[in-house]
Amino acid sequence: MVAKYLTRVIFVLGSLSAAIAVANVEPGVRALERGHPSSALRSWLPLAREGNPKAQNNVGLMYERGFGVSQSYPEAMRWYRLAADQGLPEANHNLGLLYYSGFGADVNDREAFKRFRAAAQNELPEALYMMGLMVYFGKATSPNPQTAMELFESAATSGYAEAQYMMGYLLQSGDLGEPNPEAAFVWSKLAADQGIDLAADLNYLTTLVLEDAEQLRAQQLTELCRASNYTDCPK
Numbered sequence: 001m002v003a004k005y006l007t008r009v010i011f012v013l014g015s016l017s018a019a020i021a022v023a024n025v026e027p028g029v030r031a032l033e034r035g036h037p038s039s040a041l042r043s044w045l046p047l048a049r050e051g052n053p054k055a056q057n058n059v060g061l062m063y064e065r066g067f068g069v070s071q072s073y074p075e076a077m078r079w080y081r082l083a084a085d086q087g088l089p090e091a092n093h094n095l096g097l098l099y100y101s102g103f104g105a106d107v108n109d110r111e112a113f114k115r116f117r118a119a120a121q122n123e124l125p126e127a128l129y130m131m132g133l134m135v136y137f138g139k140a141t142s143p144n145p146q147t148a149m150e151l152f153e154s155a156a157t158s159g160y161a162e163a164q165y166m167m168g169y170l171l172q173s174g175d176l177g178e179p180n181p182e183a184a185f186v187w188s189k190l191a192a193d194q195g196i197d198l199a200a201d202l203n204y205l206t207t208l209v210l211e212d213a214e215q216l217r218a219q220q221l222t223e224l225c226r227a228s229n230y231t232d233c234p235k
Helices: 018-031 037-049 053-065 073-082 089-101 107-120 126-138 145-156 162-172 183-192 197-207 212-227
Strands: none
Touching: 018 053, 018 197, 037 053, 053 073, 053 089, 073 089, 089 107, 089 126, 107 126, 126 145, 126 162, 145 162, 162 183, 162 197, 183 197, 183 212
16 A cells, blocks of 8 residues: 555634634634635735734635635745744644645745644644655655654644554554554554545555454454543554
């Protein structure tokens, strides 16, 4: 099975610790959820021009996706950069994705890695996952499956499905030594239950090498891991 690049742009509603920011960007979020992207953009643009980093990030996403405005990767990059320069982790992550994918600029693995690392310092699971991918594939750094696994684990234990899949993949692939299909079953099942199709395929492959009793134990370990909020899981 070949690992697949799974990336996610982050849309910011805000956090409970920043009540004013939440109150300011929330009307635009509601407008977008109702299917009115132009209204959302009108709500955020004044805030973004005043320097609100959450609004700047969301305006960047609108330009990246072409929601309520003509799609423009350079304009998306400009708004993401304004928010990232204020330290918004989500904006650093989104900017990293543009450099990683070559949208709005030439592919630049070093700049992408730099942005993901800045976001990961705030424990952003999406950024930890992307750093894991880059370390695993040796982009902007030497390939290191063990370090990649540690990054994936940091994201996976926060519930991030793509990282859970990659944990299962590495545990089954043998990149870390002897394959561990029981642990791979657990993490791939957790990811599959969140809708990752590749994880469902991987989970099926693990059942081909596990005896019935081992499968039963793996199912029990999966439920234990889930119930413990990912604090008691095999690896």
